[in-house]
Every structure is written in structure tokens, then in C-alpha cells.
Amino acid sequence: MTVALIDDDSAVLHSMRLLIESRDIPVACYESAEAFLKELPAAKPACVVADVRMPGMTGLELQRELKHRNQEAPLILISGHADVSMAVEALKQGAFDFFEKPYDGERLAASVSDAVQKGRQRSSENVERDDIAERLKGLSPRQREVLEFVASGMSNKQIAAKLNISPRTVETYRAWVMERIGAQNVADLVRKVSAFLPAETK
CATH class of the missing domain: 1.10.10.10 (Winged helix-like DNA-binding domain superfamily/Winged helix DNA-binding domain)
Structure with a gap:
């Protein structure tokens, strides 16, 4: 299962890709939330890392859309603007973590690793639940x-x-x-x- 990285800044996207891949975690990059959503549900990411402020759909709007589609992959949001209220709102709505730019690369990589673990566990639980539902029938x-x-x-x-x-x-x-x-x-x-x-x- 891959980590989906979403940022309209290609340089930031590239540096994040190198950072996450250094942890032996496969990565898929997207320059907009819309491009990422086009690949769902086939993409099935273990974790989503998205910039908050992007042209078109923002990271917070993406969060709401993923909820609407029942996509349970943990979401980590990154913002270039010090916006505490935005971070609090994102976390209240179920975001896994929230970082401000410039972010600490090691901390972000550690958070992604934790989120991937959680995403895999949730995916495994969903498979078991579906299996039990079939058996009960x-x-x-x-x-x-x-x-x-x-x-x-x-x-x-x-x-x-x-x-x-x-x-x-x-x-x-x-x-x-x-x-x-x-x-x-x-x-x-x-x-x-x-x-x-x-x-x-x-």
C-alpha cells in the first residue's frame, strides 16, 4: 500500500517523495486533490499527505470529500501558513496529524510511518469485518x-x-x-x- 502525496508545488512534492521513500514506503505523487480523487477507489492509499492551501480543492475540502466517500486512509495535512484554528478543525474532523511548513522532515516521516501502520491495521480490520458478515449470512x-x-x-x-x-x-x-x-x-x-x-x- 502506497502513501499519496498531494502538493501543487513540484519541488515540495519531490522533497517529500525522497523523504518518505527513504523509509522504504512506496509513494504516489499528485499535484492536485482532484487528480488524486480521480484515481480513487483504485489507488487505496495506506495514508494521504496533503497541502492545505492548493488551487482548486483545498486540503480541508479533500478531508471532507474523503469522509463523504468513506475513504478511511489516515490524512496528514501540511500548511505553509501558521493557522492554529485550521489545525484544530482538521484534527477535530479526524486528521491523523498536522504540520506547518517548514516542517521537521524526521517528524513528518515518523508520522507517515505511524499512519501507514494504522491504515494497514484498519484495512485488515475491514477485510475481517466483511469476511465475518459473509459468514453470518x-x-x-x-x-x-x-x-x-x-x-x-x-x-x-x-x-x-x-x-x-x-x-x-x-x-x-x-x-x-x-x-x-x-x-x-x-x-x-x-x-x-x-x-x-x-x-x-x-
Whole structure:
């Protein structure tokens, strides 16, 4: 996964590219936010570093557009103007970091490395979430019921009484659900499926 660098100043873009590539992180450069957006969603950057003040779309407008498109790559903004209120607003809106020019190259490179790590983790979590959602679709209504009762902390005996079936049948359903979801134990099952369960079962 690459880092997208966006700045209308080609000299700044070049120096940032050298800085980030020195950390063995692949880079893609764009001279405008619009050029970057044209390559989404195919680009899938691990992190986006953008200048705040650019002709056309600004860095803050890009931030809003990425949110609108549900693009979750961490965003680092760079401004050539001392604008504390702008930095605060960007961070409130979820920016990963904010730098003023002239920036400390080592600090920026370290922040990009952290953001890439976070971006990869988020991407991995999204893949797992989509996988779990697909697995849940394969459960029958009864298996789904058993899953929700197990996740709420009920024992096999309690679930059997609730569904008017034998504890042995509950055990069969439970084993099948665990295998289907790919859970090692009940704690792992709850972690994997909690985002998909009704609030009352959590």
C-alpha cells in the first residue's frame, strides 16, 4: 500500500517523495486533490499527505470529500501558513496529524510511518469485518439465534430451555456456529461478531 502525496508545488512534492521513500514506503505523487480523487477507489492509499492551501480543492475540502466517500486512509495535512484554528478543525474532523511548513522532515516521516501502520491495521480490520458478515449470512435463523444467546453469555442449558430443544442439540448448533465463524472460543466468537449483534445481546 502506497502513501499519496498531494502538493501543487513540484519541488515540495519531490522533497517529500525522497523523504518518505527513504523509509522504504512506496509513494504516489499528485499535484492536485482532484487528480488524486480521480484515481480513487483504485489507488487505496495506506495514508494521504496533503497541502492545505492548493488551487482548486483545498486540503480541508479533500478531508471532507474523503469522509463523504468513506475513504478511511489516515490524512496528514501540511500548511505553509501558521493557522492554529485550521489545525484544530482538521484534527477535530479526524486528521491523523498536522504540520506547518517548514516542517521537521524526521517528524513528518515518523508520522507517515505511524499512519501507514494504522491504515494497514484498519484495512485488515475491514477485510475481517466483511469476511465475518459473509459468514453470518450463511447461518440459518436457528443458528443465528443460538449465536446471539451464546454471545449474550447464556449456557447451553439456558439456551436449550429458551428454545425448547435439548442441550445436546444446542451443543451441535454451537459447534457448527463456532466453526462457521472461525472462532477459537466464546471470547473470540464475541469479538468477531459483536459489531453485528443487536445491542441487547452485547
